[in-house]
Amino acid sequence: xxxxxxxxxxxxxxxxxxxxxxxxxxxxxxxxxxxxxxxxxxxxxxxxxxxxxxxxxxxxxxxxxxxxxxxxxxxxxxxxxxxxxxxxxxxxxxxxxxxxxxxxxxxxxxxxxxxxxxxxxxxxxxxxxxxxxxxxxxxxxxxxxxxxxxxxxxxxxxxxxxxxxxxxxxxxxxxxxxxxxxxxxxxxxxxxxxxxxxxxxxxxxxxxxxxxxxxxxxxxxxxxxxxxxxxxxxxxxxxxxxxxxxxxxxxxxxxxxxxxxxxxxxxxxxxxxxxxxxxxxxxxxxxxxxxxxxxxxxxxxxxxxxxxxxxxxxxxxxxxxxxxxxxxxxxxxxxxxxxxxxxxxxxxxxxxxxxxxxxxxxxxxxxxxxxxxxxxxxxxxxxxxxxxxxxxxxxxxxxxxxxxxxxxxxxxxxxxxxxxxxxxxxxxxxxx
Amino acid sequence: xxxxxxxxxxxxxxxxxxxxxxxxxxxxxxxxxxxxxxxxxxxxxxxxxxxxxxxxxxxxxxxxxxxxxxxxxxxxxxxxxxxxxxxxxxxxxxxxxxxxxxxxxxxxxxxxxxxxxxxxxxxxxxxxxxxxxxxxxxxxxxxxxxxxxxxxxxxxxxxxxxxxxxxxxxxxxxxxxxxxxxxxxxxxxxxxxxxxxxxxxxxxxxxxxxxxxxxxxxxxxxxxxxxxxxxxxxxxxxxxxxxxxxxxxxxxxxxxxxxxxxxxxxxxxxxxxxxxxxxxxxxxxxxxxxxxxxxxxxxxxxxxxxxxxxxxxxxxxxxxxxxxxxxxxxxxxxxxxxxxxxxxxxxxxxxxxxxxxxxxxxxxxxxxxxxxxxxxxxxxxxxxxxxxxxxxxxxxxxxxxxxxxxxxxxxxxxxxxxxxxxx
Numbered sequence: 001x002x003x004x005x006x007x008x009x010x011x012x013x014x015x016x017x018x019x020x021x022x023x024x025x026x027x028x029x030x031x032x033x034x035x036x037x038x039x040x041x042x043x044x045x046x047x048x049x050x051x052x053x054x055x056x057x058x059x060x061x062x063x064x065x066x067x068x069x070x071x072x073x074x075x076x077x078x079x080x081x082x083x084x085x086x087x088x089x090x091x092x093x094x095x096x097x098x099x100x101x102x103x104x105x106x107x108x109x110x111x112x113x114x115x116x117x118x119x120x121x122x123x124x125x126x127x128x129x130x131x132x133x134x135x136x137x138x139x140x141x142x143x144x145x146x147x148x149x150x151x152x153x154x155x156x157x158x159x160x161x162x163x164x165x166x167x168x169x170x171x172x173x174x175x176x177x178x179x180x181x182x183x184x185x186x187x188x189x190x191x192x193x194x195x196x197x198x199x200x201x202x203x204x205x206x207x208x209x210x211x212x213x214x215x216x217x218x219x220x221x222x223x224x225x226x227x228x229x230x231x232x233x234x235x236x237x238x239x240x241x242x243x244x245x246x247x248x249x250x251x252x253x254x255x256x257x258x259x260x261x262x263x264x265x266x267x268x269x270x271x272x273x274x275x276x277x278x279x280x281x282x283x284x285x286x287x288x289x290x291x292x293x294x295x296x297x298x299x300x301x302x303x304x305x306x307x308x309x310x311x312x313x314x315x316x317x318x319x320x321x322x323x324x325x326x327x328x329x330x331x332x333x334x335x336x337x338x339x340x341x342x343x344x345x346x347x348x349x350x351x352x353x354x355x356x357x358x359x360x361x362x363x364x365x366x367x368x369x370x371x372x373x374x375x376x377x378x379x380x381x382x383x384x385x386x387x388x389x390x391x392x393x394x395x396x397x398x399x400x401x402x403x404x405x406x407x408x409x410x411x412x413x414x415x416x417x418x419x420x421x422x423x424x425x426x427x428x429x430x431x432x
Numbered sequence: 433x434x435x436x437x438x439x440x441x442x443x444x445x446x447x448x449x450x451x452x453x454x455x456x457x458x459x460x461x462x463x464x465x466x467x468x469x470x471x472x473x474x475x476x477x478x479x480x481x482x483x484x485x486x487x488x489x490x491x492x493x494x495x496x497x498x499x500x501x502x503x504x505x506x507x508x509x510x511x512x513x514x515x516x517x518x519x520x521x522x523x524x525x526x527x528x529x530x531x532x533x534x535x536x537x538x539x540x541x542x543x544x545x546x547x548x549x550x551x552x553x554x555x556x557x558x559x560x561x562x563x564x565x566x567x568x569x570x571x572x573x574x575x576x577x578x579x580x581x582x583x584x585x586x587x588x589x590x591x592x593x594x595x596x597x598x599x600x601x602x603x604x605x606x607x608x609x610x611x612x613x614x615x616x617x618x619x620x621x622x623x624x625x626x627x628x629x630x631x632x633x634x635x636x637x638x639x640x641x642x643x644x645x646x647x648x649x650x651x652x653x654x655x656x657x658x659x660x661x662x663x664x665x666x667x668x669x670x671x672x673x674x675x676x677x678x679x680x681x682x683x684x685x686x687x688x689x690x691x692x693x694x695x696x697x698x699x700x701x702x703x704x705x706x707x708x709x710x711x712x713x714x715x716x717x718x719x720x721x722x723x724x725x726x727x728x729x730x731x732x733x734x735x736x737x738x739x740x741x742x743x744x745x746x747x748x749x750x751x752x753x754x755x756x757x758x759x760x761x762x763x764x765x766x767x768x769x770x771x772x773x774x775x776x777x778x779x780x781x782x783x784x785x786x787x788x789x790x791x792x793x794x795x796x797x798x799x800x801x802x803x804x805x806x807x808x809x810x811x812x813x814x815x816x817x818x819x820x821x822x823x824x825x826x827x828x829x830x831x832x833x834x835x836x837x838x839x840x841x842x843x844x845x846x847x848x849x850x851x852x853x854x855x
Contacts, residue, residue, distance in 0.1 A: 201549060220694065237676050244669050397703045408837050425816075426821060
């Protein structure tokens, strides 16, 4: 998982400043690129509550997040210039992501932190205004920006750059790209069912995998939340020992001191669970990121299906048109409407036939163009998507392995605390 | 009245063979210099501020001079036409001269233990006789012949007999000897104060308690208050412990569901499969340890606390009986003051007898009180220590499980972060 301010090292280190200024749709895939993160230090420093009127002129409270950026070379040289900063709210992040998803359908676009708290165990507030939730969201948003800014393709996007550097007018610029129209059709396409004949097996496997990833991570998260809930109960009940031992110690002579101090340790034990579970939430957030990543992965696979489907449709259309031309040219039209009308109303005039042929030729030419385009689109998508999916898989394995290791470290820390508390309690009992 | 024969039987009006034999047995033992806490005079009685050293010495000497060893084991089901019940084997090994043999093996049922305890209480109304496990488990009605229930009961019965055998007075009771040695207990059960006489005592006791005590000595009032408070506290600790077990069990249930989610996920992964399975194994390992920890709580702390919950009730009963003895004396004493001269002498004798009875009762209780407190402290202290040790052990084992996982991932357990990152 990307740490704050420091970029994830991309495959190979490339110092040349190949900055693609034009960051929109016809980006050429550069495998070793100098990512934005190498040039700029980015962080989401703070969160603040604001009030304002919303779209329907109603008063609402929302949270804004402060994005700070600093040129990396200044940092490296030891200078400490004040960072540039601007405020953005969650919905603007959502807009940025929508834009990226539509503009780069062959990229597994990093997900945003969850909109609403899910997989909560009872103590954790599901309220979006809860400070702990806001803090975790801040971290999640920073993580999102770092991931995007270190991505070999996404990091070159101009809209992204504007998002980070220009507070006002950004929304207008995004809408001007016209991505919205594409977004709508994309949404429709993704949820539609269609039958495709020739899909790339790798993509189908990957789609299947994304379903599995989604299902498994959500099961895990649910089970973990329940375990956390129960563990909370166990620790908190020990707090009752603290109270009772204290009361009991008041009526005892020799046993009193030992009981009293043991009681204090029980109180400490009961209190320790809050921090332990707070830390575990970070682990849960790491897993959640990949739960949401699964959806992004799935979208790329679906896009493949879609382009493949469109290609097949275009090919089908071309074939049938060619067939029509064939029939028209040879004078035998089989089961066609024209054929029927001919039989009913008599043969058409040669001029009319000529006109139809000419039209058909045009349509065929167009159709051939379309097929060519679609083929290119399909092949490009397959090529680029496959590269990014590989990159994603590597990143996922590394990140999740690290998350599991961190989880183990957390568990070890909790065990050490437990050993401490109960050893202390034992000392107190010995003094009873 | 000299204190030499102090804790002898003084249920007063009923003198029968058992009691005489108790007296004899006891008088033999006053000559033994075994350092056991025989109270010599009221002033040396339980002083709650007594120094630690004396008590520990005594305990050590008790351990060294232990001359009777009792075990309760081998529960077996007995089926008759009328009922089914469990018989336990009671094995006694002793070097005491009062016993004809050095080893005895008898079979006893729960009812027999009840008999023994009630006789002991009758004969020594103000001694603190260790409680027996309850007849039934009220909460979550467990079948009487459930293995866990029988085992829990067996352990408690074993403890009961050992507690009695460690008691400086009760362990020399004739009833106790009979219980340990007689092959057939039924004939012995028929002797002793009959039902009616026991009824009579109860009626008198109630009557006296209605009258109220005129002059309860300060120390017994303090004792009474302590008993009330102790009873509340020990019940609370017992409840908290039960609650902890309940929460632990629920935690364990969730853990058992949690581990497999890692294994299932591993099924669809390649490089990630191995660490996922590693974590699944760790969770499984911790589940096992949790199970053990729960078991330890149930087997060590819960029975100890429960025993003292019952002890608290015993103490309350002892306080009541002492009060009744005093009340009886006070009643007769008042009657003496207002009686016509013709009955004076006989009545005076009676009153004197009752006065002695009060003093004996008070001294017996005072003597046993400090003994009981020591025992309570030792028993509960050891149960708490054991629990704390088990919890440390639990966390140590879980720690080892997770550390071995880290090692398998070729990460040093002391590292907090993945140290490979070179930015």
